Amino acid sequence: MSDASLPTLPEQAALEALYAEVRACTLCAKHLSLGPRPIVRGKASARLLVVSQAPGTRVHMTGLSFNDRSGDRLREWLGISRKTFYDESRVAIVGMAFCYPGVDANGGDLPPRRECAPRWHGPILERLPQL
Secondary structure, rough: OHHHOOHHHHHHHHHHHHHHHHHOOOOOOOOOOOOOOOOOOOOOOOEEEEOOOOOOOOHHHHOOOOOOOOHHHHHHHHHHOOHHHOOOOOOEEEEOOOOOOOOHHHOOOOOOOOOOOHHHHHHHOOOOOOO
């Protein structure tokens, strides 16, 4: 990648401003048993985007995407180290829903809330030009 194709500081600032909006989102808060805690990461220079279903309880508590056994498995499948996976200049991570959706009557995770993807995915993708 040449320096000419690298995102500019204003592009990165625009992405960070968007992430701040996402992290402040309360669109579906009334439906979330643990409350809203939108999880999103990645810099405008990221070349890989990982889109997950929704954060789990451990991710909700730590604020770090794939900070659980599923993340260990995913990194193994991708053949990349934890260090590379969490290098935001290389890897961006978003969910179909950005908050933990809670549990169903059987104790399993609820599906992602439907409000999130239509509201946030387009603007985020527009600000990740290197994917």
